[in-house]
Amino acid sequence: MLLKALSEVKVKVEIKPVVDNLVFRLHYRYTYIFFLAATLLTTLYDAIGDQIDCLTDVDSDSFNDVVNSYCFIMGTFTVDRLHGLQVGQQVPHPGVGPPEVQDSITYHTYYQWVPFVLFVQGVMFYVPHWLWKISEGGLFKHIIQDLSIRDYLGENLGKYFKKDERFRALAKYLKRTMNGHRTWAYKFFFCELLNLGVVVATLFFTDWFLGGEFLTYGTKVFAVAGLDPENRTDPMSYVFPRMAKCTFKSFGPSGTIQVRDMMCLIATNIINEKIYLFLWVWLVLLTALTSLWMVYRLLTILLPPFRKQLLKLRVDRSVWDLLEEVLRGASLSDWLLLYSLGKNMERSVFSEFIIFLHHELTLLPVPRDPKEKLKQQLLGDDFIHPEEPKEEERSQYVREYTF
Structure with missing residues (x-):
């Protein structure tokens, strides 16, 4: 059935006349889709189980649901000092253990905002293209008429043999509007510069969103990729802890306050760590390519x-x-x-x-x-x-x- 369904799929290839370039399309076409796909993945809780699952000593489903919701909303924490210790002997999980008074504690509350942040960032990558479409208003498509490559694909060659009439019309138009497309060109250059601004702002905002760990996240992960898993500190477990601690306070049977210190499995971070590793690689490459393209654009303007x-x-x-x-x-x-x-x-x-x-x-x-x-x-x-x-x-x- 699957092969039969795939055989019915028809791919429609359309080459539209455009002014933008490959680097421009990497922003509004591919990066935009990547962020929307990442947004969808972070909401597929059926594939990974519950968002968070905390271990309690109370045999009550309603109580456990309350604890899970509380820890997901209020956030979990890890102890920074315990990240470098050996897992299985000194600590049960990276960063998980009893904190001391002088210990620095990292609270994790960002994961509930990840889908919203990814969606907004994806939309921001589409904004320069949207602004260009609005400001350009289809001018170039009107100017090129039927002379683009796509109009000679297929069996209809009538347009090709009548191209001289379009040549004359286009030549007359260019002569009449010589030096008259400055605003059109400047708007395009501004949208190209806006692409660079969006990708750089995304890098630094994501770094702030993840507590200052994103800019070096990829280099740290690749640096320990070949080391022994038993004797290394996984950067992904530090930025996206799979196990963390949560403190829940409630009244006991006699009305006294009971403090429960429990471990929580943050299942959503299993996907988050992979998503942000891919985004780190993609954004770094995209920033480099966009920066080189802006150097090229500067040369075309000045020379x-x-x-x-x-x-x-x-x-x-x-x-x-x-x-x-x-x-x-x-x-x-x-x-x-x-x-x-x-x-x-x-x-x-x-x-x-x-x-x-x-x-x-x-x-x-x-x-x-x-x-x-x-x-x-x-x-x-x-x-x-x-x-x-x-x-x-x-x-x-x-x-x-x-x-």
């Missing part, structure tokens, strides 16, 4: 020659000269728009478009051959628009000049 070389990688070598003339009067926002077009178009198609854009910007018709282009430049304005070439002649020139 116009660098921008030019990046755009050359998107076109055929035969149109490099035309591309340099196009970029001569282009601003940073114009470059971002052209680069985004090149990223979403097939290489040869984008190279053809650069030819159309060059002649639109220079007010010259598409020449019939490269020699005629030189003749136009020598004769000057008197030769401009002598006769509009026919469509088949234009297409023949584009093919010869491009390839």
